[in-house]
Amino acid sequence: MRRFTALVFPALAAILIGAATIAQTAETAEPVEGAVERWRADPTVVFAASEIDLEEFLWIARPIVVFAQTPADPAFIEQLTLLAARPETLADRDVLLVTDTDPKNPSDIRLKLRPRGFMLVLLDKDGAVNLRKPMPWSTREISRSIDKMPIRQQEISEQPMLR
Numbered sequence: 001m002r003r004f005t006a007l008v009f010p011a012l013a014a015i016l017i018g019a020a021t022i023a024q025t026a027e028t029a030e031p032v033e034g035a036v037e038r039w040r041a042d043p044t045v046v047f048a049a050s051e052i053d054l055e056e057f058l059w060i061a062r063p064i065v066v067f068a069q070t071p072a073d074p075a076f077i078e079q080l081t082l083l084a085a086r087p088e089t090l091a092d093r094d095v096l097l098v099t100d101t102d103p104k105n106p107s108d109i110r111l112k113l114r115p116r117g118f119m120l121v122l123l124d125k126d127g128a129v130n131l132r133k134p135m136p137w138s139t140r141e142i143s144r145s146i147d148k149m150p151i152r153q154q155e156i157s158e159q160p161m162l163r
Contacts (some may be wrong), residue, residue, distance in 0.1 A: 001154040037059060043091040046080075049100035049107035054127065061096035062130075062146060063123045067115035071101045075118040086139040093146045094125070127149050 035052045038045055039061060053065055064083070068076035076099075083090065083097060090097070100110050113121050113129070122145065131145055146152050153158040 002135060037142075039096055043095070043098075044087040044098045046099055049098050049109040052096075052098065054098075054109060054112075054123070057096055057125075058127050059125050061094045062125055063096045063098055063121075064090075064142065065098045065100060065109055065121045065123070067110065067113070067117075067119045067121070068099075068101045068119070069103055069117055072097075073101070073118055075136055076101065079118075079120060082136055082138050083142075089139050089143050093143060093152065095142075095146070124149050 009093050035047065036056050039057075041048070048055075049065065057063060065077060066079050066083075080099075087098065098109065100107050100115075113119075115121070116134075118134065118136075120131075120135075120137055122130045122132075122142065130149060147156070
């Protein structure tokens, strides 16, 4: 198992760094129309902060914004790895993943949330900041935090009972 982990982790890290580099390149682009439609088609898509306007996702999704000073930040890579491990758990909770790794060209989201170095920010569907963490959090911890939110509690109570 250790040998497998030793072989897989570097490959996964390289993939995530490549994805972060793509996200950083996309952060310099103008916002793309249809971000909500793109997210609805694939709730596991990771958006660059400059690609979206969080206002479009009010009452639709719970944004998780992962900030870092650079895509090579070890905490950033670890956080993306943790989030990628259980994407279905996040999709079930209407989570929108957003990254911002370019403090030199601050996005509107960075200006609004004002991170310092690495930071994970979870917002609820109403746009309120639910939590800020200066270190990576597992999908399990994030999902437990989401499940305690009043809006999520209401969603759970309104789901039809499975027999």
